[in-house]
Amino acid sequence: MNKTENRKDEHVQVAIEKDVSSDHNYWDDIKLVHNALPEIDKKNIDLSTKLFNKKLGAPIIIASMTGGYSKAKKINENLAIAAEKYQLGMGVGSQRAALEKNELKETYSVIKNYDIPLRFANIGASQLVIWGVEKTLENAQKMIDMINADVFIVCLNFLQEVVMPEGESNAKGVYNAIKQLAEDLDTPVVVKESGAGISYDVAKKLSKTKISGIDVGGLGGTSFSAIEHYRAQMINDKLH
Numbered sequence: 001m002n003k004t005e006n007r008k009d010e011h012v013q014v015a016i017e018k019d020v021s022s023d024h025n026y027w028d029d030i031k032l033v034h035n036a037l038p039e040i041d042k043k044n045i046d047l048s049t050k051l052f053n054k055k056l057g058a059p060i061i062i063a064s065m066t067g068g069y070s071k072a073k074k075i076n077e078n079l080a081i082a083a084e085k086y087q088l089g090m091g092v093g094s095q096r097a098a099l100e101k102n103e104l105k106e107t108y109s110v111i112k113n114y115d116i117p118l119r120f121a122n123i124g125a126s127q128l129v130i131w132g133v134e135k136t137l138e139n140a141q142k143m144i145d146m147i148n149a150d151v152f153i154v155c156l157n158f159l160q161e162v163v164m165p166e167g168e169s170n171a172k173g174v175y176n177a178i179k180q181l182a183e184d185l186d187t188p189v190v191v192k193e194s195g196a197g198i199s200y201d202v203a204k205k206l207s208k209t210k211i212s213g214i215d216v217g218g219l220g221g222t223s224f225s226a227i228e229h230y231r232a233q234m235i236n237d238k239l240h
């Protein structure tokens with residue numbers, strides 16, 4: 001495995017072994033009031049919903065997580081089996097590795113073998129800055145085709161890139177890069193984050209572009225910056 005493949009493997013290992021959960025989980029703020037008199041037959045409850053004009057069995061999306069090293073194929077395949085069974089949306093992790101190494105494509109494209117109603121392609125926003133407008137559009141289309149994606153996700157990954165020993169932390173020009181991509185791409189673009197959230201101000205700014213949505217699932221739950229923190233320790237990176 002090369003460095004990128006090792007990193008992907010380490011992300012999964014750290015997520016399994018360490019406590020990488022945010023200090024506050026916002027679900028804890030919600031108390032569901034129990035209805036002891038429901039007057040409903042459970043078998044008539046329909047959880048299905050529509051997102052991006054696709055019918056989902058339940059309002060659940062499997063977040064963008066992995067791909068790009070040999071073991072990830074099995075992980076994505078297992079997630080795809082669940083997505084097919086319950087008709088859920090599913091994302092794959094950043095597809096950059098497959099753009100750089102052709103033989104890694106199948107670690108993502110394996111999900112094409114399953115009947116998944118809504119698929120999300122994925123790239124870190126820092127990559128858009130590095131590629132520039134034309135290359136971004138060309139690569140985005142490649143990533144979409146790789147998994148027959150219905151939606152293209154750009155992950156605002158700068159916090160984790162700063163913590164990551166080999167991170168790419170130049171965010172200058174990222175807003176314009178996202179704005180341009182959303183204008184140029186035929187596939188809808190969604191912006192997400194991975195652990196520290198998207199503030200009101202950032203959401204408001206993004207809403208002025210042609211993006212089709214903001215995924216706020218990144219706040220609470222797993223913090224990717226925490227994953228990078230433990231990974232830096234694991235590989236003995238003294239600066240982090």
Ligand SMILES: Cc1cc2nc3c(=O)[nH]c(=O)nc-3n(C[C@H](O)[C@H](O)[C@H](O)COP(=O)(O)O)c2cc1C
Pocket residue numbers: 011012015063064065066092093094122154155192193194195217218219220221222223224
């Ligand atoms: C092992 C692992 C790898 C991840 N890789 C990516 C990724 O490549 N791209 C991305 O946008 N988010 C990635 N994420 C972040 C998730 O998509 C999600 O935003 C985050 O885990 C918060 O959701 P959760 O609390 O349900 O875990 C990854 C998360 C984990 C645990």
